[in-house]
Amino acid sequence: MLFPRLTHPRAYVGAAALLTLLVAPLLINSPFVFHLAVQVCIFGALATAWNIVGGYAGQLSLGHAVFYAIGSYVATMLVIHFGLSPWIGMFGGAAVAVVASLVIAYPTLRLRGPFFALATIAFLEVCRLLVAHFEDVTGGSAGLNVPLNIGLKWMIFREKWAYLAIAFGFLAITLWFSWIIRYSRFGFYLIAVREREDAARAVGVNAVNVKIAAAVISAALTSILGSFHAMYLTFLEPSAAFSLELSIQIAMFALIGGLGTVAGPLLGTILVLPAAELSRGWLSALGNGTHGFVYGVVLVLVVLFFPRGLVGHLGGRALALIDRLPGARGVSPQVPRARAVAVPAERAMQGKPLLVAEGLRKRFGGLLATDNVSLTLHQGEILGVIGPNGAGKTTVFNQLSGFIAPDSGTVKVRQANGEWVHPTSPEAFAQNGVGRTFQIVQPFSGLSVRENIMLGAFMRTKNAEEAAAIAREVAELTDLTSLLEHEARGLTVGGMKRLEVARALATGPKVLLLDEVLAGLNPTDVTRAIEMIRKIRDSGVSVLMIEHLMQATLALSDRIIVINAGKLLREGRPADVVNDPAVIEAYLGKGYLDAQAA
Structure with a gap:
């Protein structure tokens, strides 16, 4: 199923929610609101990409920012040293991220336990030290400035709405990938492995291969998003790009919204990120890191009252109401009847x-x-x-x-x-x-x-x-x-x-x-x-x-x-x-x- 059924009310509700995210900043026309909307799109897409391996497959990736940073640095260095457009450079970054994810996942996902999570954290720190060491190529601890070449080719714009349009497009593509995976055979296999690996193997699932595939897809998407975010920020710094805090932040958005759901990571981002950004601005005089307090409060409340995430607890009721709308009950497509057991x-x-x-x-x-x-x-x-x-x-x-x-x-x-x-x-x-x-x-x-x-x-x-x-x-x-x-x-x-x-x-x-x-x-x-x-x-x-x-x-x-x-x-x-x-x-x-x- 490449697309949700477009005549179903769920499709209309989902499209309306996404379009609101795009149209509201255009109506308000405030630079801060534009910035906030771009951040929501980017972090919503990052959380959605993380959810493929962390939610669907159940493999906790606590150093996932390494793939974001790889995409950021590779695309930026290709612009600086070779004059390549970031539209091309992002795929180079994705290729490097895929190789990195295989290096991490191939040995660790054959084992059960926290090895994958620990390996991602260790790889994150190793990459940060390497980037800081090779100053001539990466800029070292001082970071890199993205060349300010204005134009679509370089993904640099004077108008905020252009950034928002591209960020929204990346968000829509990431959600589409997430939808395809969740309702495909591959998505069912991922959930089966997450729930009960032995039972999944008993119905023919190669648990190791599907977990590795999830890690690779998630890393590639995360790297592409990192490439665009670097062009938006126009500056890279190792301690911020290769940040454990960023990894945990992405995972937390998915956890709050609902692990293993399509809409959950985006919902968690929309709920938490604006509140954190506003508190950072309004309460910054009280001390640095006040936005972290907001993250902590929201996370504690969700864990206490919504342990399955917002979509996990409330989504069923909302979908039931949507399904009562006219047009929700369509005609099921006719498919050949296959014999259930041996003939x-x-x-x-x-x-x-x-x-x-x-x-x-x-x-x-x-x-x-x-x-x-x-x-x-x-x-x-x-x-x-x-x-x-x-x-x-x-x-x-x-x-x-x-x-x-x-x-x-x-x-x-x-x-x-x-x-x-x-x-x-x-x-x-x-x-x-x-x-x-x-x-x-x-x-x-x-x-x-x-x-x-x-x-x-x-x-x-x-x-x-x-x-x-x-x-x-x-x-x-x-x-x-x-x-x-x-x-x-x-x-x-x-x-x-x-x-x-x-x-x-x-x-x-x-x-x-x-x-x-x-x-x-x-x-x-x-x-x-x-x-x-x-x-x-x-x-x-x-x-x-x-x-x-x-x-x-x-x-x-x-x-x-x-x-x-x-x-x-x-x-x-x-x-x-x-x-x-x-x-x-x-x-x-x-x-x-x-x-x-x-």
Whole structure:
């Protein structure tokens, strides 16, 4: 979706708000108001660019001003030393910023934790020292003066309205980029990684790549904005450009307005920046840094009363009112209906192996968690895996889905053409037809039920409308149709379990791995889940399930495998397995058998 639907009232409201920012200074015709409007546009765009990596992807960049400064300095030095127009120089700055972001992001975003944030701060300080050291090229600590060549080519004007027009254009472009990303497959992937990285990988998302891509896009946009701001200020100084305070200020605007929203960063800027600038002018006699007090007060109030940001708390109500306006309910575009799950045509492979594990061994220190475990799941089969607590079932399950690499042994998956593949990562397993759920449910709680299921469907299509169509079909199969527009965080335990199954089904798997999907459910939800699993098997998806609810496992499974102490203890039909003395002993102990014999 390159543009919001222009006939929707939301488009009119958004356009009116932006045009107000452009027209109001023209009507007032005050130099200070023009300056304030330019600053709002620039910092609103900077906060929006920061929000791509900090809000959508959830990767805190506390040294983000380094990309702003790179754009400023590169464009200015190209003007001074080579006579290049800043319209060209800004793209040179963006290229340097992209390289810098890769240097920071490539190693740090492969790790979880504060490493990316710390690396951006360290890189910011290193760049500041380098700029101060190379005086002949960068001007050193004294800074650089931008040549005052008047004209559009040099981005230098006598009239403030010209600066405002360009700043407004950059703001509109940045918001457009943010809109595209948020409502594209890439945006859904970013939010999924931010919410629950393991669950995102289970639906085929390469978490590292999407985080790096977000960092690169954000750095490039920030650098371009820095290039224009340098032309506007006409002076660069290292301590101001490479400023930790500037980085925190940009992030704070996004936090106040609402992280991960399109309009939030701009709203936060409009709310805070004018108040801070006015207080700087009115209260400057009381001491330097008075505007920082304004930032602090607003931030404390927002954290206390609006922890999800202004848009996060108030946006839903405002959008609901807008959606009631005439024209809000348009005709949905017709898209081809895609099959939600595997098609019955694959029944030709009925009985053939689909998922095969051979000789799986995994040791955690001195504990041998799995010891030479082998199993086979066939087409059209429900295979139950049971065993006492601590037997190693979950470790086996994680090896079958790529979340744990076995020390020895192999896992292979049959493809539609009959060839076997050996995936090695969760996303590779998902892309080769293996879907899974988690023992502790992992919904993307900030998204709706429909958007959660769409995240699985995006592995099969890039089109959001087609993904929504798949989500509706899967919702029918998993009894979630009436809950599609509800937030995932508001579902019952049974609803969340079904949602996780639906998300895995939307990927179009041949094999579905269910990890205690019946645990914690009331009798009604258990009955509903059993019926759902049978429907899934009948649709052509083979099921491997770990379950402690024995009665349901016996009723559902075609075969049962028993794991005890990391080893395969027994395999066979349900009736044979549950009556095996070795199985009874594993669950109830030898004393129970002795008592029965007595």
